[in-house]
Amino acid sequence: MGVKFLGQFLIDQGEVDASHVREALERMEDANPTLGELAIRHGYMTQRDAAQVSAAQRNEDLPFGDMAVEMGFLTSEELVEVLQRQSTQRLPVGEALVQLGYIEPDRLGTLLDAYKADQAAYDVVELDLPDGLVNHRATKYFVELLPRFLTRVARIEAKVGGIEAFTAPPDFAEVCVSVHVTGVRGLEVALAADNDFAEALAMATSGLAPSDLEPEMVADGVGEFLNVLGGNAVSAVTQEGLRVELGPPDYDARLADGWIVELAVGTGRAALVLSTF
Amino acid sequence: MARKINVLLVDDSRTVLAQLERILGGVEDLAIVGMARDGAGAIRMATEAKPELVLLDIVMQGLDGLSALRTIKSMHPSIEVAMVSSVGGDAHKAEEAFRLGACQVLGKPFDSEVIESLVENVRAAVEIRDEGAA
Numbered sequence: 001m002g003v004k005f006l007g008q009f010l011i012d013q014g015e016v017d018a019s020h021v022r023e024a025l026e027r028m029e030d031a032n033p034t035l036g037e038l039a040i041r042h043g044y045m046t047q048r049d050a051a052q053v054s055a056a057q058r059n060e061d062l063p064f065g066d067m068a069v070e071m072g073f074l075t076s077e078e079l080v081e082v083l084q085r086q087s088t089q090r091l092p093v094g095e096a097l098v099q100l101g102y103i104e105p106d107r108l109g110t111l112l113d114a115y116k117a118d119q120a121a122y123d124v125v126e127l128d129l130p131d132g133l134v135n136h137r138a139t140k141y142f143v144e145l146l147p148r149f150l151t152r153v154a155r156i157e158a159k160v161g162g163i164e165a166f167t168a169p170p171d172f173a174e175v176c177v178s179v180h181v182t183g184v185r186g187l188e189v190a191l192a193a194d195n196d197f198a199e200a201l202a203m204a205t206s207g208l209a210p211s212d213l214e215p216e217m218v219a220d221g222v223g224e225f226l227n228v229l230g231g232n233a234v235s236a237v238t239q240e241g242l243r244v245e246l247g248p249p250d251y252d253a254r255l256a257d258g259w260i261v262e263l264a265v266g267t268g269r270a271a272l273v274l275s276t277f
Numbered sequence: 278m279a280r281k282i283n284v285l286l287v288d289d290s291r292t293v294l295a296q297l298e299r300i301l302g303g304v305e306d307l308a309i310v311g312m313a314r315d316g317a318g319a320i321r322m323a324t325e326a327k328p329e330l331v332l333l334d335i336v337m338q339g340l341d342g343l344s345a346l347r348t349i350k351s352m353h354p355s356i357e358v359a360m361v362s363s364v365g366g367d368a369h370k371a372e373e374a375f376r377l378g379a380c381q382v383l384g385k386p387f388d389s390e391v392i393e394s395l396v397e398n399v400r401a402a403v404e405i406r407d408e409g410a411a
Contacts, residue, residue, distance in 0.1 A: 004366045005371050018375060018381060149386070208295055224290045
């Protein structure tokens with residue numbers, strides 16, 4: 001279940017094992033241009049700029065692209081473009097496995113079709129988002145995948161309402177947990193809920209009976225659900241060729257500003273609050 | 278009789294640990310030898326408990342799962358480590374985990390059949406290794 005990359009799918013299907021995927025990744029690393037090479041090739045950076053970025057990476061643990069933006073050698077827009085070029089130009093893992101002889105060439109198409117069918121559950125449509133959220137690619141996945149995951153993980157039926165400007169925390173918010181998505185742009189996503197919804201979610205995510213559910217496990221269960229939702233949203237964004245990271249749940253989330261997405265849920269009350277940073 | 282497999286569970290969420298414990302509770306000839314809530318605990322318990330399999334989260338407070346994976350594989354190459362994480366579908370994270378020696382990278386929500394199948398694959402690999410060492 002969940003968003004996965006082709007290598008994982010092929011292992012799950014018993015087509016290859018981890019050592020085959022590891023070997024394919026080595027071949028891809030040899031064949032694929034680095035971000036710096038592509039940025040130079042397209043005239044966004046010079047060799048000298050790239051060398052300075054590499055040197056700075058020895059002192060600060062940042063990916064090349066983020067460091068290049070921080071040092072002013074690339075704009076955020078240029079980084080997104082180069083990342084997308086890198087994603088489209090790279091040798092795919094399926095092709096690498098064929099080159100290595102672990103998958104028959106005429107079988108790859110069938111396996112790719114099966115992979116696409118498996119991942120179709122995570123396809124989302126473009127949403128009509130407020131201006132402030134348009135450039136946050138993770139938003140559409142959080143909003144669209146939320147009801148699907150509530151149904152699948154917790155068997156809670158849910159419908160998503162409109163995205164409105166946030167004015168005040170919802171009066172029912174007894175549990176509030178958030179996760180941060182960082183990358184070129186930052187997004188905080190909070191799930192605010194009453195205790196009925198939070199307990200139902202915690203029981204579903206842990207598999208524990210109500211009598212075994214300690215109070216601290218309720219917020220933990222909501223955090224884990226948000227973590228699963230966020231992880232799949234982030235994974236889907238990376239499949240688009242963008243680089244984003246998900247942080248661990250924050251159990252002291254403060255709802256301050258942004259946008260609120262009301263949820264019509266079968267158990268209790270809940271809303272999603274989206275803020276940018 | 279099947280070879281007994283000792284498993285270490287690592288996740289910062291008690292909810293996930295409870296969920297994994299429930300899934301693995303149904304697998305015969307398997308013992309959960311420890312649970313850790315962060316990467317540092319994972320490294321310590323892997324050294325002390327010597328499990329055959331570690332199920333390791335990626336995103337955790339403190340030392341993260343990929344850093345812990347690197348250390349565990351360098352100290353104990355024979356321990357199989359499977360990453361079990363909500364960001365398991367992030368190609369960058371999954372590729373890095375495979376490069377560092379993970380035997381599988383599983384996303385969430387959990388699929389209990391996939392986890393059970395992973396355990397059986399590890400059991401088969403350990404049995405072959407035992408025979409080779411005998």
